[in-house]
Amino acid sequence: MPPKRKLRSSNIPPNAASAIDYTDSAGKAPNKRSKLSKPASKASTYGTATTPAKSRGGDISDDEAKFDHSRAEERAGIVDRKYYPAEMSNERCAMYNAEEIARPMERLNTVLQETNTQREKLGKQKGGTVVHWFKRDLRVRDNTGLSEAGRVAKEKGVGVIGVWIMSPQDWEAHLVSPAKCDFELRSVDVLRQDLAELDIPLYIEVVEKRKEVPKRLVELAQEWDAKDVFCNMEFEPDELRREEKLVKMMLEKKIKFEPCQDDCVVPPGNLQTGGGKQYAVYTPWYRAWVAHLHSHPDLLTERPVPSKNPSGFRQKYSQLFNCPIPDAPESKKLSPEDKDQLSRLWPAGEHAAIERLERFLTEKIGRYQATRNFPSANSTACVSVHHAAGTLAARTSVRMARSVNSTKKLDGGIDGIRSWISEVAWRDFYRHVLVHWPYICMHKPFKFEYTNIAWESNATHFEAWKAGRTGYPLVDAAMRCLNATSYMHNRLRMVTASFLAKHLLLDWRLGEQYFMTRLIDGDFASNAGGWGFASSTGVDPQPYFRVFNPWLQSEKFDAEGEFIRKWVGELEGVEGSAVHNPYEVGGEAGRVAERRGYPRCVVEHRFARERCLRRYKEGLGRETA
Numbered sequence: 001m002p003p004k005r006k007l008r009s010s011n012i013p014p015n016a017a018s019a020i021d022y023t024d025s026a027g028k029a030p031n032k033r034s035k036l037s038k039p040a041s042k043a044s045t046y047g048t049a050t051t052p053a054k055s056r057g058g059d060i061s062d063d064e065a066k067f068d069h070s071r072a073e074e075r076a077g078i079v080d081r082k083y084y085p086a087e088m089s090n091e092r093c094a095m096y097n098a099e100e101i102a103r104p105m106e107r108l109n110t111v112l113q114e115t116n117t118q119r120e121k122l123g124k125q126k127g128g129t130v131v132h133w134f135k136r137d138l139r140v141r142d143n144t145g146l147s148e149a150g151r152v153a154k155e156k157g158v159g160v161i162g163v164w165i166m167s168p169q170d171w172e173a174h175l176v177s178p179a180k181c182d183f184e185l186r187s188v189d190v191l192r193q194d195l196a197e198l199d200i201p202l203y204i205e206v207v208e209k210r211k212e213v214p215k216r217l218v219e220l221a222q223e224w225d226a227k228d229v230f231c232n233m234e235f236e237p238d239e240l241r242r243e244e245k246l247v248k249m250m251l252e253k254k255i256k257f258e259p260c261q262d263d264c265v266v267p268p269g270n271l272q273t274g275g276g277k278q279y280a281v282y283t284p285w286y287r288a289w290v291a292h293l294h295s296h297p298d299l300l301t302e303r304p305v306p307s308k309n310p311s312g313f314r315q316k317y318s319q320l321f322n323c324p325i326p327d328a329p330e331s332k333k334l335s336p337e338d339k340d341q342l343s344r345l346w347p348a349g350e351h352a353a354i355e356r357l358e359r360f361l362t363e364k365i366g367r368y369q370a371t372r373n374f375p376s377a378n379s380t381a382c383v384s385v386h387h388a389a390g391t392l393a394a395r396t397s398v399r400m401a402r403s404v405n406s407t408k409k410l411d412g413g414i415d416g417i418r419s420w421i422s423e424v425a426w427r428d429f430y431r432h433v434l435v436h437w438p439y440i441c442m443h444k445p446f447k448f449e450y451t452n453i454a455w456e457s458n459a460t461h462f463e464a465w466k467a468g469r470t471g472y473p474l475v476d477a478a479m480r481c482l483n484a485t486s487y488m489h490n491r492l493r494m495v496t497a498s499f500l501a502k503h504l505l506l507d508w509r510l511g512e513q514y515f516m517t518r519l520i521d522g523d524f525a526s527n528a529g530g531w532g533f534a535s536s537t538g539v540d541p542q543p544y545f546r547v548f549n550p551w552l553q554s555e556k557f558d559a560e561g562e563f564i565r566k567w568v569g570e571l572e573g574v575e576g577s578a579v580h581n582p583y584e585v586g587g588e589a590g591r592v593a594e595r596r597g598y599p600r601c602v603v604e605h606r607f608a609r610e611r612c613l614r615r616y617k618e619g620l621g622r623e624t625a
């Protein structure tokens with residue numbers, strides 16, 4: 001059965017806002033069942049393009065002709081043909097790897113290089129305005145594109161205009177969760193107020209169709225007599241292609257368009273193996289990341305906030321100030337109760353981000369390495385939502401963490417700090433991977449030969465997983481926590497993802513998409529990276545023959561069963577370690593579970609493990625494509 005895309009809002013328990021603390025033992029989790037419906041620079045490798053890519057239309061028909069299974073995926077709802085071409089073929093993925101197709105980033109960099117002289121000339125035009133287009137960078141502080149816009153405006157003695165465009169179609173195509181949409185809208189409100197203090201207006205507009213955003217942006221830039229338009233790059237293929245198009249469209253109108261590198265601490269393409277290749281394994285990549293930052297300290301320098309706009313600017317552009325914040329599109333609307341709970345759990349905007357980060361750095365980072373894997377310890381920073389919306393730059397996080405360390409070395413000093421910085425680095429790693437292997441954004445696993453695993457098709461199991469009713473207590477607790485708070489601890493993301501792909505043997509993409517529709521920190525690169533790791537189909541994955549045992553994970557990372565009892569109300573009265581597997585232990589534990597309606601295991605562990613090993617092996621052995 002296809003997963004439904006338009007999910008109802010989560011049923012957030014009234015007490016879930018106890019701190020952020022989905023894990024705070026002071027706050028009890030809901031015992032009710034989830035009521036989900038269905039729910040160009042010198043060092044860059046990406047300086048020049050190789051063979052021009054085929055047109056998109058060409059891609060679609062090629063793939064359709066060759067791959068029957070892509071139609072099956074469409075039927076299963078994995079590939080949404082309203083917005084995307086059919087699943088890419090393995091042959092075409094291999095062409096990317098053989099450098100036979102230019103990557104979207106290479107194409108963008110080529111266009112930027114080819115137009116550099118013209119754009120530089122245009123940038124010298126006097127008068128007018130400078131525009132910064134906000135996307136996933138909803139902050140004033142430490143924002144590269146905005147800072148550059150401010151610098152150029154100051155040099156020219158003109159003002160800056162901010163613009164934020166909401167495209168409901170974009171949110172739909174990207175499966176953005178209602179919680180994340182709400183978080184972005186709340187963050188835009190904070191941003192608008194912060195900019196107003198600098199006499200910078202934030203113009204806000206809804207453009208229904210995603211493909212019309214570039215055209216509208218050009219119109220607005222012309223209307224405001226902008227000579228320069230800045231933004232920060234996003235790394236998904238559609239977004240890079242859109243920026244490529246915008247460079248040309250703006251050029252035709254004599255406007256300099258400048259997409260900046262801001263989202264990663266180290267820009268993608270700057271790290272290469274000794275053989276000049278992109279790293280596909282985290283540990284050596286991380287060593288290179290650290291070394292690069294040590295030798296390029298500017299990458300961690302805070303970008304200056306723009307100065308106040310010149311006097312008279314506010315009067316001249318008064319109609320751009322106080323643009324109303326739009327309502328969320330119908331399909332992304334939350335109930336008033338959920339909205340209220342989410343804003344308590346996840347305060348929006350850059351000030352909330354810095355406050356949360358500072359609290360973590362003062363109170364928790366020292367113990368991070370020792371406690372980060374225990375969901376009940378409430379020991380992680382919970383700033384992924386801010387990294388995802390850009391209310392906090394990853395650069396700011398690394399710099400601030402370094403500032404409380406005993407050394408300036410990113411890989412030295414206090415264990416907790418070193419370890420936390422290395423986690424933030426994972427975010428960069430997955431973005432570098434996405435830029436180099438763009439097909440992971442086209443419904444393919446990084447290890448595209450894993451396309452041929454014969455997944456089960458079992459709607460009952462998928463529904464049980466989504467609702468937290470698999471009969472595996474830790475998995476169920478984690479899924480119920482996600483459904484209620486729009487967040488899940490990293491260890492639990494690994495456990496639940498592994499369970500879906502290996503125990504239930506369901507196509508990992510179903511789980512990847514479900515996470516996106518639920519997570520408040522949903523982020524394509526990190527989510528795909530995490531799912532690839534857990535399902536053993538991704539970059540630097542867990543080997544396929546390592547199948548997490550959910551009970552052992554439970555005993556190890558929730559030894560006292562605190563997290564389970566909080567989220568699985570049926571097991572509240574089960575004492576001791578029986579909570580990890582009440583029916584197996586039997587006796588009173590089993591009776592309590594039975595009486596309170598806790599489900600039995602949807603799939604038997606040993607059977608599931610053996611089936612998984614067999615099926616993965618067969619899938620790998622089968623001829624690709």
Ligand SMILES: Cc1cc2nc3c(=O)[nH]c(=O)nc-3n(C[C@H](O)[C@H](O)[C@H](O)COP(=O)(O)OP(=O)(O)OC[C@H]3O[C@@H](n4cnc5c(N)ncnc54)[C@H](O)[C@@H]3O)c2cc1C
Pocket residue numbers: 372380381382383384385387388420423424425426427430488489490491493494497515519521522523524526527528529530531534
């Ligand atoms: C299956 C799966 C799906 C995931 N989906 C997402 C997602 O959609 N969005 C997302 O931001 N993260 C995702 N992650 C990564 C990770 O689980 C979250 O970033 C983390 O739980 C956020 O909590 P925190 O801010 O307290 O993290 P902390 O432990 O405090 O880490 C600090 C920051 O480092 C980054 N980070 C930490 N771990 C990872 C990681 N494994 N991969 C990438 N970045 C990391 C995040 O930006 C995080 O805020 C996923 C992981 C898995 C296994």
